[in-house]
Amino acid sequence: MRMHHTCLTALCASGLALTASGEASAHYYGQLQNVTSTNGPAGDGAFTQIWTTYLDSQCSLFNRQFVTHEMWYASESGNEWVEVGFFTGQTGGCCGCANNEVFWADSRSGHGYSEHDTGNYVGVPFSSWESLQVSNVGTCEWNVEWFNTSWTNLGNSTSNCLGTGRFLQAGIESTSQGASQVVEGFLTNWWEENSIGEWSTGWKGGGGATLWDANSPNNGPWIEWDGTDETYEWIYQPQ
DSSP states (O other), rough: OOOTTOOOOOHHTTTTTEEESSSEEEEEEEEEEEEEEEEETTTTTEEEEEEEEEEEEEOBBOOOOEEEEEEEEETTEEEESSEEEEEEEESSSSSOEEEEEEEEEEEEETTTTEEEEEETTTTTOBBEEEEEEEEEEEETTTEEEEEESEEEEEEESOOOOOOSSSEEEEHHHHHHHTTOOOEEEEEEEEEEETTTTTTEEEETTTTOOOEEEEEOOOTSSSEEEESSEEEEEESSSOO
């Protein structure tokens, strides 16, 4: 989860995440999820492709809202993670708002949550397949990358020891279910990297992945299969 984006602990199941200021606020999710009890084929990384058609949120000094379309790579416990994707709305600081920005974030034992907003990229990625990847590059170190027309190294998460087991997620996170939050997109090509650097398909289905509409399926976000090899996720589809 984003703190001013995110959530992976048991708090998510109840729809609550703690912000950096320590105040509780509701977060809402539509995700594909896969939890493994051992590192196995996902021990050293994860990859997905993401198509974002709409990503809008109401954000102001007095209305601190955001939406994301993203991927999470986490320990099985959900206490440590790396996430990467796109957001509109509240930035990591106290007062800012951003439109259609690439970001990544991590949560590390002993260090807490850190968010890295990268600034607005020219031609940020609407209606095109974008690739997101987190992969191991050393002891407790993870490389965070985004592919648009070429690979961009967004940063490295260091001193982030995920232990055993992996929790893989991709989809939508939103601070509101109101009509001001508009997200629509797709996911496909869920890959995972094992401890010897081999990539394989699989975290979509064979490993037990499930679709999860968290916190109120009656009001969204929603996620469903679109054929056999894509998901479709949305809040308040534009007309």
